[in-house]
Amino acid sequence: MVDPEDVEYRCTLNEYSLKKAQTELNEDPKERLGAVQALRKWIRDQSHFTCRTDTKFLMAVLRRAKFSQLVARELIQNILTARTNHPEYMVNIDLQDPNILAFVDKGVLIHLPKVDKEGRKILLLRRGLRKANDPKMSPINEVRCSLGLFEMYRDEDENHSVNGIILVFDCTDLSINHLNEGGMEHNKKMSRIYQDCNPERVKAFHFYNAGPILEFLMGFVKTFLKKKNQERIQTHDTMESLYKVIPMELWPTEYLPDDYKGPSVGPIATITANMKKRMMDNEARKRVLEYTSDRYRIDESKRPSGGDIPNESFRKLNVD
DSSP: OOOGGGTTOOOOOOHHHHHHHHHHHOOOTTTHHHHHHHHHHHHHHOSSBOOOOOHHHHHHHHHHTTTOHHHHHHHHHHHHHHHHHOHHHHSSOOTTOHHHHHHHHTTSEEEOSSOOTTSOEEEEEOGGGSOTTOSTTOHHHHHHHHHHHHHHHHHHOTHHHHHOEEEEEEOTTOOHHHHHTTHHHHHHHHHHHHHHSSSOOEEEEEEEOOGGGHHHHHHHHHHHSOHHHHTTEEEESSHHHHHTTSOGGGSOGGGSOTTOOSOOOOOHHHHHHHHHHHHTOHHHHHHHHHHTOTTOOBOGGGOOTTOSSOOOSOOOOSOO
């Protein structure tokens, strides 16, 4: 019997993503809705938390969990624990908040328009463009902006939940002050949220033009990344090195040689204007506000004794 919440679901994965979901994520097209319904039933049976039960969200969670019900449960409780303990990072994210829009307006966070050959979106981060210790463009607001964008793009394209994302850090003008901003506690929270407390599948980390702070940067980053993610780090001194992993046609004009005549994704100003247009769409805003609503939270005092998951601040997920 189909759950009423699943009636409108239609799989929109393309052929490439559908095959990857089956071979890499253990997704069975005939059983996927049954897995969603099993996870939804477990959520409804819990008295100590309130969680989203819509098909899109549960499907994304299951894909991150490679369709393990136990891992999916761990992820959901991680998400709700983080949201409850650290609402300033994750709750009531408004895409039209000036403090979030600022990161797009200034080109600090840029979702490039095209995916790579493996269907992965590319997020270009240019943290050196913002002033350290700027309260408007704070480290917490950067996390809010990126999480809001993740929600928006997952909502727009189901393929995103299968293929994941590549992070490219342009370290031009990045300083040690930027890295130390927010302190050790902030960096611990941020790394936990990104790695263990959201459905996003981050598949690669590329660091470009770190220059003299490269050694410090790598030591800093590896302090907070799990081993599997450390193994996904690549550093690049030149754009020619980056072109080997991300083809030239996927880059903005500003990252291409002056004599390049081939295709590109256009100038950064056009890309960020299109991002902002999507963020200013009131329906997209409503959806992200709903997805990050403060009513989705956990109350450990109401957890039944003998629950199937230990009471911990966060549990590290052993999936990618």
